[in-house]
Amino acid sequence: MAHALPDDVLSAAQSGDPAAFSSIYTTLAPGVTGYLRARGMEDTEASVQEVFLTVFSRIGTVRGGWQGLRTFTFSVAHARYVDEVRRRARHPGFADYDPGADPRTTGSAEEAVLDSLAASDVGKQLKALNPDQREVLLLRIVADLSLEQVAEIMGKSTGSIKQLQRRGLLKLKSLIERKEALV
Incomplete structure (x- = not known):
């Protein structure tokens, strides 16, 4: 006291x-x-x-x-x-989330789609593209992003994204036509 x-x-x-x-x-x-x-x-x-x-x-x-x-x-x-x-x-305190300790976690819908896509014919054909072409097509078509958004994400100009997209689509077209010719 x-x-x-x-x-x-x-x-x-x-x-x-x-x-x-x-x-x-x-x-x-x-x-x-x-x-x-x-x-x-x-x-x-x-x-x-x-x-x-x-x-x-x-x-x-x-x-x-x-x-x-x-x-x-x-x-x-x-x-x-x-x-x-x-x-x-x-304002309760927040603890960091540890996904490894959470038994409720499951794969995301995106992971499931990409896993099934990788196992499909389309996935095999996408693997035939160079990594930049594949990334552009996935961002443009699957993610439905604009040319400008993809350019920003990839750190490239809009013109180079257009070229990568065009070349990637032409290569996919060629692969599909070749496969159809064999059938």
């Missing part, structure tokens, strides 16, 4: 004496810090500062001498704790 200060220290603080404020803080801050830390406050030091800013801004209203000041200070500390509990209830 903090040692008691004479009641005249409160009177001096109410008159604006800086030494009285310092004495009050030095005497009460350790107890307030311990109280808030024991209650599980996230940022104890900041909360202690807030408590004393409130206490010192309203010190002129404190009655009852030293005991009245202690009671008022700890009631402000308790109010800060209650505010913190309410804030946590409104």
Whole structure:
């Protein structure tokens, strides 16, 4: 328990004496810090500062001498704790999501489509394209993106995306015609 200060220290603080404020803080801050830390406050030091800013801004209203000041200070500390509990209830903390630890995870629809596409004739034909042509066709046709969007994603000019698309489609056409000729 903090040692008691004479009641005249409160009177001096109410008159604006800086030494009285310092004495009050030095005497009460350790107890307030311990109280808030024991209650599980996230940022104890900041909360202690807030408590004393409130206490010192309203010190002129404190009655009852030293005991009245202690009671008022700890009631402000308790109010800060209650505010913190309410804030946590409104804004719960978030934990990082670990998909490896979540048994509910399944492959995305995109993964399923791409897996089935890779096993199909179309997938085999897409593999015959160079990687840039394949990427452009997938982004343009499957993802339904504009030339400009694909250019931005791939870091290329719109003109080069048009060329890659044209060449990729011509190669696919050639592959399909060759396959049909064999049938």
